[in-house]
Amino acid sequence: MTNNIELPVSRRKMMQFGAGFIGTATLASVLGLDLKQPQSAAAKTELTPDQALEELLAGNQRFVQGKTTSKHESLKDLQAISEEQKPFASVLCCADSRSSLETAFDQGFGNLFVVRDAGNVATAEQLGSLEFGSLVLGSKVIMVMGHYSCGAIKAALAGDKVPGSIQSVLTQIEPAVKDFKGQQEDKEAVKKATEANVIYQINKIKKSPVLAELVAAKQLKIVGGYFDFETGAITLVEA
Numbered sequence: 458m459t460n461n462i463e464l465p466v467s468r469r470k471m472m473q474f475g476a477g478f479i480g481t482a483t484l485a486s487v488l489g490l491d492l493k494q495p496q497s498a499a500a501k502t503e504l505t506p507d508q509a510l511e512e513l514l515a516g517n518q519r520f521v522q523g524k525t526t527s528k529h530e531s532l533k534d535l536q537a538i539s540e541e542q543k544p545f546a547s548v549l550c551c552a553d554s555r556s557s558l559e560t561a562f563d564q565g566f567g568n569l570f571v572v573r574d575a576g577n578v579a580t581a582e583q584l585g586s587l588e589f590g591s592l593v594l595g596s597k598v599i600m601v602m603g604h605y606s607c608g609a610i611k612a613a614l615a616g617d618k619v620p621g622s623i624q625s626v627l628t629q630i631e632p633a634v635k636d637f638k639g640q641q642e643d644k645e646a647v648k649k650a651t652e653a654n655v656i657y658q659i660n661k662i663k664k665s666p667v668l669a670e671l672v673a674a675k676q677l678k679i680v681g682g683y684f685d686f687e688t689g690a691i692t693l694v695e696a
């Protein structure tokens with residue numbers, strides 16, 4: 458697997474124009490996008506990475522407290538951004554149907570760049586998606602989020618034989634949770650294994666030179682999260 462994307466501009470220019478500009482020509486042509494105004498892409502979001510994380514966590518607090526603002530969720534809101542998106546945050550989370558992120562973070566159309574798969578594992582395609590979200594779209598924070606009672610984590614702990622391509626998902630999780638093998642019935646162990654998997658996937662993501670450069674330029678922050686379905690709270694997982 459290679460993480461390198463050939464950047465059409467120098468590092469100095471990257472600093473000058475910001476994350477939205479880098480790689481525009483390369484990625485736009487690969488993805489068939491029409492990005493005619495790279496400078497405006499640089500101003501995708503005014504938030505700093507810290508402010509973007511604050512907004513995510515504040516939105517979750519509104520959800521937990523029953524004070525959601527229901528913003529950016531009407532057809533009119535969707536139509537207003539139909540030609541261009543500027544998400545302020547990216548989330549790599551599990552495909553679990555209970556991880557409804559726009560609801561849990563009190564966000565609407567255009568706010569979150571969401572990458573999902575069973576077990577929130579960072580394979581090459583997920584990594585490429587996250588790179589696109591921050592490098593081209595200007596997302597300022599990436600949260601890798603695990604959740605309460607994750608079936609993928611429990612299956613990885615159980616180690617039973619599984620059909621089809623399900624094993625390829627578990628193979629991505631198993632190294633992260635080996636200390637908790639066989640403890641799939643123990644709620645606390647499952648939670649710890651889920652957090653260990655979040656940290657493991659973050660460490661894979663941090664090896665991306667594209668994202669590492671954005672982090673070094675203070676254009677991006679990469680954090681871990683845990684979604685507790687019993688309280689609704691999403692808390693940070695220390696990497």
Ligand SMILES: [Zn+2]
Nearest residue numbers: 551553607608
């Ligand atoms: Zn899950």
